[in-house]
Amino acid sequence: MLVFGNIWTEPLAAIGALPVEQVAWGFPQGGGGFGTDGVLRGGLLPSVLFGTLGRPPTDRERAVRQVFREAGLRIKEQSDFRGWLWVHFVSDAGLFSQGLRVGSLSKPAGAPRDFREALLAGRELLPLLEARGVDLRRHRGGVLLFRAPSWLMAPVLAWLTAHVAPLRVNFEAHSDPDAEEPPVVCRDTLAEARRLGIAAPRLEAAEPTFARVGER
Incomplete structure (x- = not known):
């Protein structure tokens, strides 16, 4: 399988x-x-x-x-596929949380401010990965976006998602506000951060956009 x-x-x-x-x-x-x-x-x-x-x-x-x-x-x-999967998961959590805050995962495309917030949200989750036993030295490429200065990387990502066709299509395709994956990824990531006592202020600030009905 x-x-x-x-x-x-x-x-x-x-x-x-x-x-x-x-x-x-x-x-x-x-x-x-x-x-x-x-x-x-x-x-x-x-x-x-x-x-x-x-x-x-x-x-x-x-x-x-x-x-x-x-x-x-x-x-x-x-x-280290376990570590790679989890780096990818928190990367999604950072991006999804910002997309949910602005109303659609397609909206950050071409928007430096939204990418900056997504990058900073992902950066705050790196200690969570270490708390779960991920050796970030083995995933330097995967976490480089979050460790590099956000003022530099956010405009680059915004430009790429506005002008590089595959990336633009990828973002534009995420236009369904009722998609199930983004809120689930954010909920699971925040729950684990709380369980391990890891501060994730940006993800927590976005919680009203992905909390289950009755938890808001």
């Missing part, structure tokens, strides 16, 4: 009773979302990320990789 998406729980706990040796871990390189018309729009890059949990790939995992190679996709490897 190929697990091909993001999770915030421990990977081995997420698969439950499935035999570990029969599970492969991967992540698509692309993006998109459902519009208000219920249509899924997005794009897929010509590469796919695969990872392992601290050991070399098994024969089954190598076979899964070969299937994607034969489909014409390039393979990227990540040896």
Whole structure:
């Protein structure tokens, strides 16, 4: 079985009773979302990320990789896939929280101020990753956006999302205000920050936009 998406729980706990040796871990390189018309729009890059949990790939995992190679996709490897998934998850939490605050995940595209807030929200979550045991030195590329000066990175991201077609389409596709993923990602991230005693003031300030009915 190929697990091909993001999770915030421990990977081995997420698969439950499935035999570990029969599970492969991967992540698509692309993006998109459902519009208000219920249509899924997005794009897929010509590469796919695969990872392992601290050991070399098994024969089954190598076979899964070969299937994607034969489909014409390039393979990227990540040896600390658990850490990579969680870095990606908090990155989404930072971006989603700002998108929810301004009314749509499509609105930050081309908006430096919104990207600055999203980056700062993500930066505040880096201690949460460390508290969960992620070695951020192994994910320097993944956290560079948050550690670099936000006054520099926010205009760059705004320009890219306004002028680079795949990125622009990715953001524009997230136009459904009732999408389920963004509030769930934000809720789960904030709940874990509170459980571990990690301050996340920007994510907490956005809580009214993603709290369940009755929790607001």
